[in-house]
Amino acid sequence: MTNEEIGVIFQNIMQSKNVGLLVLKNDKVRHINKNFKNYLNTLGIEASYKTLLDINENYNQDFQIYKKYSFLENLLEKYKKFNSNDNEDRTHHTMALSKSNLELFYTGFVHNGEKYNVFTLKPLHKNLKLMNNKFFELLKNISKLSTEILSNSNFKSYDVFNQIFSILEKEMMLDAFIISLEDDDFMYINFGKIKAHDLSDLYLPKYSLTGYVSTQKQSIYIKNSLEIDMQEGFKIFHASKPEVYSVFGIPFDVGNGLKGAILFERKGYDSFLKPEIKILEELSYTILSILKFAKLYEDLNNEKEKIYDLAIKDKLTNAYNRVFLGEYLENALEKAKRYGEKYVLIFVDIDGFKSINDKHGHNYGDTCLVFFAETIFNCIRNSDILARYGGDEFLIVLNETSLSEAKKIIDRINIKLQNSLFKLSISYGLLELDKNLTIEENLNIVDNLMYKMKYKK
Incomplete structure (x- = not known):
């Protein structure tokens, strides 16, 4: 990294009065400003760079902090890897912290043989208008996509939901998207993806997380999937080893046998921002419209098949006529x-x-x-x-x-x-x-x- 590049980084940071800054050179603090300490306090973390960075001494004793704020654990892994690798030139990591509407940015780079680590914390509220515009475009694209596929004579709801998930995965870093329907004592996964794993057409017990969400009267936000306080009899089934997920669940009952839940999931503790939850609520109306259309489409096709069977089959024996x-x-x-x-x-x-x-x-x-x-x-x-x-x-x-x-x-x-x-x-x-x-x-x-x-x- 050149002197000019370093200069641009610090110039941009120093021009903003709202940015919290922590700079380390070879693991020693070169600068920590008041904003950085204040933002740590907002997060409920002791205003000390050691809480964030002194892995060997403080990691075990401050384990509860890392458990509560899983982003710190992810960040520390990147920090530790960068500082233990002499060949690594640079790394960076950005994460929105919805709990306090802050954005955390970390970058590590080598300059003249010295290792630098820069951490910034800044409020997100100035970017909310930009985010809303982005989400509006997201909804518009999904609506356009849905219209195109719904008008296809070979319409399949799976294709619509799969493309919606692809957009959400790319634009909102969504890790899982699940639509489940109540089916007697089970929850039928009409569509379900956790990253590349396809859960569609599976059946889960009704006492699973999707079943729990479907029993609620309104949408619920679960900050930590490992610490959810569900009523007795319900439990979470993990597709792989248990990890901390934030879950936004929307129950629905739109009649005609369509009752269930929509789940949006992202790794990490309390990882959804309020604007993101709002956009997912708006998106749920589109999803429910597609579900209702798919049900109508299925019913019409079944009716067509019945009429066709009546025309070509013997009613008594079901043999062809x-x-x-x-x-x-x-x-x-x-x-x-x-x-x-x-x-x-x-x-x-x-x-x-x-x-x-x-x-x-x-x-x-x-x-x-x-x-x-x-x-x-x-x-x-x-x-x-x-x-x-x-x-x-x-x-x-x-x-x-x-x-x-x-x-x-x-x-x-x-x-x-x-x-x-x-x-x-x-x-x-x-x-x-x-x-x-x-x-x-x-x-x-x-x-x-x-x-x-x-x-x-």
Whole structure:
């Protein structure tokens, strides 16, 4: 560091009447002003540079001070490392101390073989207007981001919250952001990140910290996560080894099953400033709007799926109907022609089903059909399909399966049906889809094969 650089540092410091200054040269005090001592008193620390810096002598006896003011411990580690390393040229560290609205700055540098350590304490109130402007821009950017993602047809709330966390992590040095929803006896983590660790889609007990916050009537600020006085039965679950975190928690209940808590966390004791808490409160309204939109989006999609299922599935057996089957087979035939894909058709029918209905009634017959379909579903893959062709006639379509494998599958189905309480037997026809024939011609062939088996019984 040059003389000019050192001169600029001290000139800037000395021009301000509000800055507290402590300068050490080779671990000896060269200057400590009245402001620095007064600010230490504001923090509740004895007005002595030794309390801050004499690590070897005072660290153990003043442990309670360091435990209460965790920033001192972090600062001392940097100071100790710098002064024990002959090769290190410089280091610096800045931290806002929200407890007294002060900002602490430390820098260490080597000049002409001498080691200098400079500490300053200054009030933050002159920067509040600047901070508010910064936070306003932050909210504006998040709002713009949310609007862009919400208008996307493939909207996912996780994507919005993940980008919000990225902004907060960068602009506000946030360490954790968690949104949890009450779910019976658990708290479901709708979105959760602690630095790079993703906690989304996990379930925590309701007696966890998120559950505790959700029971509150208003937002709460926890200065020290290790010393929180929660009511009996609640406790904190740590993702890693316990550390001191400041936590700002916001409970919410916006109806439609959306009740839970939002948690913002940062390492250190009492590490959030009042303007930061205010901006996080404002941000919570955006987060809740996204949650409500996501719930509405999910409900609409579920409704669309139900309507679609009603259009393509048999209501009784949940097998596909003939409308869907026709479209599926047309696509299968096209793939067989273009790409050589293989499909096996199994036309299957319950033997004596009319007699079952006549003897036991239609309700019993319907129960047999449901069991029949469930048995088939349990024996085929998700990539295969089952369609109700009519009455007790069903068509199974197996893709990329040989006739010999298809025979094993239908035999397994037959054994399960015969050994069931219903004692059902079946007749079936097997056919590899012929790409040179039409769908109707293929269906006629496999249907005739099924009836040939039935007539032989």
